[in-house]
Amino acid sequence: MEDLLRPIYQERASQWNTQGILMIEKKNPISPNTDKFDVILFMIVREQEVPLFVKHYELQDKKAALYIASEEQLAEWITIGTNRRVIDWIINGKVLFDRNEFIHLLRGKLLDFPLEDRKLKIGIEFSKLIRRYLEGKDFFDSKHYLDAYNHIVHSLHHLARLAVIDHGFHPELTVWSQVKKIEPEIYKLYEELIAGDEPIDKRLELLFLASEFLIYSRTKTGAKHLLEAMAEKEESWSYHELLHHSELSKYSVDLSVLVGYLVEKGYIEVEQIETKGKGVYHRKYKVVE
Incomplete structure (x- = not known):
């Protein structure tokens, strides 16, 4: 298969912009990991006009797809988790080209999963x-x-992925097989929800009660990244400042609900700043010391 694909990737491998090329072959007849293609060529480049370029091929009786992703796009996928397949591609794919050990070093970072990266993903x-x-x-x-x-x-x-990350691993596509070994309590909740015999309203009632406890018990860990970012300055933050902070912007639309939850649970306090309007205040936020 690699010989058939060589004309597709060989020219690009010689370009200065190309950092690494991986080949991922289909593991079973229905393989979502490769979008039902027989093989994926995954190429990482320093930069390009569009974050992701995709091209489909047929060669003999096989289907192949070429994915070319910029380093910026790759970093976003890894951090935010919007394309979890890419972790498997990088760790388990066959390396066809590796400039200055780019893929080797990237694999090492993914497997080591440094604490700073974990804190952001947990948040x-x-x-x-x-x-x-x-x-x-x-x-x-x-x-x-x-x-x-x-x-x-x-x-x-999300609770399952959070638990996996907290134990120092990247969540895989088969996250529940990971959780069953790491956090059997969460796995049992999931099993009770989808396979329980009780009426749906009763199952949900029990799940919400159990989930509320599990969520609260993980609040300190889950909020650590946000609270540390807010502690960078002594003054209170406007929501606009939080939303456009270089790290916190990655939370996107979910930042608002997290801030509100942490206010409710006493981790963040609200400061009211007077405006020109009578009885109208700006709402600013500060970490409770």
């Missing part, structure tokens, strides 16, 4: 967990049980 997962949980609880209180079920399933996925 992002925790913010997504809070949003899904609160939205699910709102649906449950309104007796929209199927919508509540959908949200609590997603919140448990």
